[in-house]
Amino acid sequence: MKTSGSPSLRDRIAAPVRDIPRSGIRDFFDIVSTMQDVISLGIGEPDFDTPWHVRESTVFALERGTTHYTSNLGYLELRKALAGYVGKKYGVNYDAESEVLVTVGVSEALDLALRALINPGDEVLYHEPCYVSYRAVILFAHGVPLAIETRAADGFRLTRAMLEKKVTPRTKVLMLNFPNNPTGATMSRQDLEEIAAFARERDLLVITDEIYAELTYDGPHTSIVSLPGMRARTLFLHGFSKAWAMTGYRLGYACGPAEVIDAMMKIHQYTMLCASSFAQKAALEALARPDSDIETMVAEYRRRRNFLVSAFAGLGLECTRPAGAFYAFPNIGKFGLPAKEFALKLLEQERVAVVPGTAFGACGEGFVRCAYATRLEQIKEAMKRLGRFIGRLG
Amino acid sequence: MDELLKLLLANACESRATIAQQLGIGVEEVERRIAEYEKRGVIRGYQAVLNEDQLDLDKVTAVIEVKVTPERGGGFNRIADRLSRFPEVRSAYLMSGTYDLLLFVEGHNLRDVASFVSAKLATIDGVLSTSTHFMLKTYKRLGVLMETNHEDERLTISP
Ligand SMILES: Cc1ncc(COP(=O)(O)O)c(C=O)c1O
Numbered sequence: 001m002k003t004s005g006s007p008s009l010r011d012r013i014a015a016p017v018r019d020i021p022r023s024g025i026r027d028f029f030d031i032v033s034t035m036q037d038v039i040s041l042g043i044g045e046p047d048f049d050t051p052w053h054v055r056e057s058t059v060f061a062l063e064r065g066t067t068h069y070t071s072n073l074g075y076l077e078l079r080k081a082l083a084g085y086v087g088k089k090y091g092v093n094y095d096a097e098s099e100v101l102v103t104v105g106v107s108e109a110l111d112l113a114l115r116a117l118i119n120p121g122d123e124v125l126y127h128e129p130c131y132v133s134y135r136a137v138i139l140f141a142h143g144v145p146l147a148i149e150t151r152a153a154d155g156f157r158l159t160r161a162m163l164e165k166k167v168t169p170r171t172k173v174l175m176l177n178f179p180n181n182p183t184g185a186t187m188s189r190q191d192l193e194e195i196a197a198f199a200r201e202r203d204l205l206v207i208t209d210e211i212y213a214e215l216t217y218d219g220p221h222t223s224i225v226s227l228p229g230m231r232a233r234t235l236f237l238h239g240f241s242k243a244w245a246m247t248g249y250r251l252g253y254a255c256g257p258a259e260v261i262d263a264m265m266k267i268h269q270y271t272m273l274c275a276s277s278f279a280q281k282a283a284l285e286a287l288a289r290p291d292s293d294i295e296t297m298v299a300e301y302r303r304r305r306n307f308l309v310s311a312f313a314g315l316g317l318e319c320t321r322p323a324g325a326f327y328a329f330p331n332i333g334k335f336g337l338p339a340k341e342f343a344l345k346l347l348e349q350e351r352v353a354v355v356p357g358t359a360f361g362a363c364g365e366g367f368v369r370c371a372y373a374t375r376l377e378q379i380k381e382a383m384k385r386l387g388r389f390i391g392r393l394g
Numbered sequence: 395m396d397e398l399l400k401l402l403l404a405n406a407c408e409s410r411a412t413i414a415q416q417l418g419i420g421v422e423e424v425e426r427r428i429a430e431y432e433k434r435g436v437i438r439g440y441q442a443v444l445n446e447d448q449l450d451l452d453k454v455t456a457v458i459e460v461k462v463t464p465e466r467g468g469g470f471n472r473i474a475d476r477l478s479r480f481p482e483v484r485s486a487y488l489m490s491g492t493y494d495l496l497l498f499v500e501g502h503n504l505r506d507v508a509s510f511v512s513a514k515l516a517t518i519d520g521v522l523s524t525s526t527h528f529m530l531k532t533y534k535r536l537g538v539l540m541e542t543n544h545e546d547e548r549l550t551i552s553p
Contacts, residue, residue, distance in 0.1 A: 023553065025551055025552065025553045028551050029549060029550065029551035029552070032550045032551050033549075033550055033551075038550060040550045040551060042550065042551040042552070043548050043549070043550065043551065043552050044552045044553050045548055045552055047546070047548070131553065132553045133553070181553075299397070299400070303397070303401070303416035303417065304416070306415060306416050306417065306418040307412065307415040307416045310415040310418070311415065353550060353551060355551065359553075376412070376416070380412065
């Protein structure tokens with residue numbers, strides 16, 4: 001609707017929203033979805049179905065009539081189970097009554113966390129390449145995003161020196177995501193110790209998105225929140241999407257100091273009310289025996305990771321060995337094509353979809369993300385096609 | 395269980411090279427270990443998992459519960475071994491509960507199986523009684539669902 005004399009509707013959209021481009025992933029999806037016979041290595045969710053006992057318990061919850069609102073924080077029973085799981089697995093104990101909030105995915109938790117912590121103009125440090133939503137949620141919260149470029153040469157790890165170059169007196173929050181989407185990078189305890197020391201010295205709050213914590217292939221995951229002095233300044237975000245293959249359930253959670261959880265709860269209470277009741281019941285079932293479900297999937301991801309790393313090496317593609325999540329981030333710089341063009345040509349000529357690294361930040365130029373949350377036969381065929389494609393590029 | 399065995403259980407036809415790549419070891423190592431398992435008799439064979447309902451075979455399968463008298467010294471082993479040697483018996487298990495042996499028996503038709511039971515099985519010394527159930531349809535076999543694979547419902551690209 002445009003009436004003469006008044007500004008166009010586009011101009012009336014709130015500036016932080018109007019000025020953010022659509023996700024690069026979305027554009028690429030629109031192209032891929034018009035094509036047939038595409039093998040997609042572009043899917044950022046497990047190919048496994050949700051474990052059957054979890055799905056079955058969801059049906060049972062529906063049969064029993066668990067279809068109502070829950071308390072704002074989420075079922076207490078679930079929060080207790082979550083606190084127990086995080087305590088046992090990552091060595092940090094939370095009070096289920098006041099320090100755990102059940103959210104609609106880690107997506108909502110990220111949004112709540114930033115809105116709860118950021119005043120307009122506060123700076124947020126985060127590392128790129130990173131999950132597509134980080135920059136946007138910081139801007140929606142009226143924060144100032146400060147991107148730190150991580151590099152293949154460092155295995156896409158974050159270092160203290162990188163943080164020191166970017167930090168200013170106005171910096172309030174540091175966002176972390178390891179194991180990382182899109183690089184598959186992980187951080188060892190030692191790596192995290194220098195980041196933690198920096199956060200303590202600069203009095204930064206830390207939001208750590210550990211949605212891939214269970215999916216590590218060369219050793220167990222360490223959470224930064226378990227390091228000395230970090231619990232009081234860290235918000236731990238996790239969810240059921242990846243390790244339990246429950247993306248469509250939309251269920252995540254935040255653990256942190258009561259003051260921060262309470263602030264997030266206020267927003268959640270007014271804007272979301274609560275997470276889905278039967279999804280919460282399913283999550284309880286998922287937590288009843290996490291290890292056997294996850295072990296099988298992790299073993300399969302590890303084998304695919306090994307295969308992919310070996311296949312890239314065979315094709316002469318440089319790729320940092322990914323140790324977590326289900327992504328590999330090979331370097332395609334030597335072919336002299338921008339990542340987007342490389343991905344488009346690969347799609348057109350060989351019907352293989354990968355995501356241009358630039359979708360995850362400008363420093364993703366020269367890389368593409370290949371997800372191995374896809375059956376091995378598909379990955380094998382994709383590597384054959386990729387080999388043909390780069391053979392022609394020379 | 396050894397990762398290598400898990401991979402073979404999932405797909406025994408997988409190429410040795412692909413298995414090697416998944417396990418991060420060399421092809422020779424894979425071949426050596428498989429040969430070793432075969433020699434030790436851990437791997438006893440390789441078979442395709444068929445959906446026989448699609449093949450229109452003249453074949454019926456019965457599950458037979460057998461009660462037997464255990465023997466002094468040999469227990470159930472000798473009689474179980476004797477029964478297992480009939481080619482009609484495709485699988486045989488010692489069970490806990492109200493009967494002792496469970497046999498999966500194949501024949502061309504109902505009469506075939508019936509005559510196996512009355513002429514062979516029931517006449518064997520030590521067999522006390524049998525109870526025969528015919529299988530009507532297979533939904534899942536050896537961990538494989540018999541319905542056709544469902545489509546991947548995921549978006550083709552996602553963050
Ligand atoms: C790093 C990261 N954080 C958060 C999410 C979103 O997770 P959820 O499904 O819990 O909203 C994703 C999904 O791809 C992710 O990769």
